[in-house]
Amino acid sequence: MSAAEPNVRLQPESGSRGGMTLVGDDKPLLSVRDLAVHFPVRGGFFGRAKGAVRAVDGVNFDVYPGETLALVGESGCGKTTTGRAVLRLVEATSGSITFDGVDVRTLGSEALRKLRRQMQIVFQDPFSSLNPRMTIASTVREGLVIHHLAEGAAADERVLRLLDEVGLRREYASRYPHELSGGQRQRVGIARALAVEPRFLVCDEPVSALDVSVQAQVINLLQDLQRDRGLAYLFIAHDLSVVEHIADRVAVMYLGKIVETAAAEVLYREPLMPYTQALLSAVPVPDPAAKKQRIVLQGDVPSPANPPSGCVFHPRCHHPARDAACARFVPLLEQKGELSASGQSERTTHLVACIKQPPTAISWEEQRAAGGTKAPVLYVPVLPTS
C-alpha cells in the first residue's frame, strides 16, 4: 500500500538510458519466428479462395519472463491476430511459436489445454467477454475446475482471494456482469485469467474501452500483478501513451509486419521508422503550450489483401529521401543508430525496417541502380512532448 515501489522493469544506469540492464531471466519464455497468418479471400459462385489477406506476414519476437512486450499499431495491422495466433485461438499459416521450450503449433488438443494453464488472455471488451448468465464467482471458478486445480470449498476460497487480489469486493462474487461497471468487469476478466496461475498473459487492448480514471486503476493493477507474480505480458494496444507507461519493449506493426522494435525508452526518444514517427507525432498532447511538429500522414492504410510493393509504408511515407527504390526493396529489420554500440543486448537491440535510415544493408549504389534518386540520410524529427 505504499506509493514507493520496486522498479521491476528497467534499471536505468547513471545518465545513459541506452545502457540499461534488464532484470530477469535471459532466456525467452515465448519465441515467435516467421509467424504468418493468412486468411483466404473467397469469391465466386462456389466460394473458392481467390487470394489471401496477409493479416500477419513474417513476424519475429521474444517475450522474456516478467517483462512486458507491447505490440502497437493501428486497426488492421495484425496485432490482435498475432496475439491470438500465439494462443492458437486462430491457427497460424506458417512459422513457429515456442513457449517454454514447447512447440505450440504442433500440440494436440489435450496438450494444448494443459499449456493454456500457462498462457491466458484478457480481452478488450469487458461487456462481451463475460457470460451474462454466469455469476462473477462461477466465471472466475470455471478455470480452476477445468484444470483440476481446486474443488468445492477450496475453490470458493480461491475465488474470493482472487477477487481481493484484483480489487473487487467479495460481495461481488454472487453478482452478474450487468451489475458491474466497465472497470469492474475488466477486473473480473483479469481474475478469470489469473485463476489458473499463468506465467504469460496476452492483454488485448485491456483498457481501451475504459474511461481515463478507470483506465489508470486497471493499468496500476496489471503492473502490481506483474510485480507480485512475475507475469510476462504481451500487451496489445493502439494507445501509445499507455504503452509507454507499461512496456519494457515495444514492437510497432504496420500491415502485418513489425517495422520497428526497441526498448520503450529508446523507441519513444528516438523513433527511426518513419511510420513510428508519424504515429507518435499524432498523439494529442494534453498541453496547449507544447511545441508541435505534427506529421499528418496522407491517405489510409492500404488493404492487406493487396499490400504495396517494396516497403509497405512507402506510399504514405514522409522520409525526405523516399524515392523509387522504396517501392523496389522489401526492407529488413536492421540494427540502427549509434545506440547499438552502447551496451544493448540482443534483447534490447533497436531494429528498424527502412532502407533510407542508415546504416542499411541495401547500399546506396544498389538503390541507385534500382531507380533511387536520394541517398539514405538519418531523419529524426522533433516530436511533440508534454
Added chain:
Amino acid sequence: MPQSQPLLELRNLRTTFSTDAGEARAVDGVSFDVGASETVGLVGESGCGKSVTALSILRLIQAPGRIESGSEIRLEGRDLMSLSEREMRDVRGNRVAMVWQEPLSALNPVFTVGDQIAEVARVHASASRADAKAKAIEMLRLVGIAAPEERADDYPHQLSGGMRQRVVIAMALVMSPSLLIADEPTTALDVTIQAQILELLRDVQQRMGMSVLLITHDLGVVAETASRVMVMYAGEVVEEAPVRDIFAAAHHPYTEGLLRAMPRVGAIRERLTVIPGSVPPPTAWPAGCRFRDRCPYSWERCEREHPPLYQIGAGHVSRCHLAVEPQRRAQPHVPLAAVGTADAGAQR
C-alpha cells in the same frame, strides 16, 4: 470569452430520464455560452451528461427523457425551447449540425454518399437534383476527399473509417451552419486518422467561421483544438476555463485527477494516479458535492453544502469549496472511495 452576443446560450439546462430506478437527472442545471467562431470543448467521462447536453441543444431527447421546463436554450438570440417541431427541423441542419462518434451508423448503407450529401441540399435548400449533386461534390472536395466525382458514387461500406467521418462532416457543412456539434468525432478512429480529422475540423472552422462545440473524453484533443473548455461531472459543469488555464492551473479536484490519471507520451511515471471509485448513478446524485467520495480534499462542508460555481480567475469558474478554503488543498487525505483498497496509497 464570448463577445457581446453569444451564438449559443444555455441556462439551467435540465434533462431527465424516467427509469425503473427512478428519475435519472442526466443533465442537471448546465449553463454555458458558445461565442461566434469559437471552438469550445465539453469534456467528461461516460455518463457525465455531455452527450445528453448535445442532444438537448438539438431537442433530440425522446421519451422517457424530457427537457425540464425552466431550461433555456437560445441560438442567435432565438429561444429554441419555444419552437415548434417543424421550426426545430429547420434549425437542425441549417443552423446547427451534428457529427457523431460512429460514422457508419450516421450514414445510410443503401444510398451512395453523394446522394446522402445531396439530399441535405434538396431538403434544406430545395436545390434541384443537378445543383444538389454539384453541391455534394463540392463538399467532398472541401473535406479533402481525393477524386470526389468518383467517391460520390461509393457506398459507405466502400470507404474507410476516416473517409466516412469526412463524409459525415461534409453532410454537416452543406448548409453552412453557424454551430457544429461534434460528439467524440475521432474516438472510433486510429490516431493518425484522428490527426487528419482534427486538422480538417480546424481548417473548415476557420474557413467557414462557424462555432464548434467539441464533445470528448480526451483532454489531449481539447488541448489541441479548443480555446475554452467545460469539464462535466455527474450532470453538472464542475469547471470552466480558457484551455491554457485548465492545463496549467486546474482548480477542481476532478479536473486535477483526470489530468494526473492520463498517461502521457514523454512523461514516464512509476505509477499512474487514479481517481478511486466510480461515478455515482444519475438516479442518486449525492447531496452536497457529487465528487466528495472520490476527492482527496473533501471535508464536512462538502457533505453539507452543494458547491456553487466560484469565480477563480478571468473566465475561470470551479464548483469546489476549495475556492473559499484554499488551505485545505495542502492536506490531502485518502478519498473515502479508496479506503481499504490497493489504490489508497497511490494518491500522489
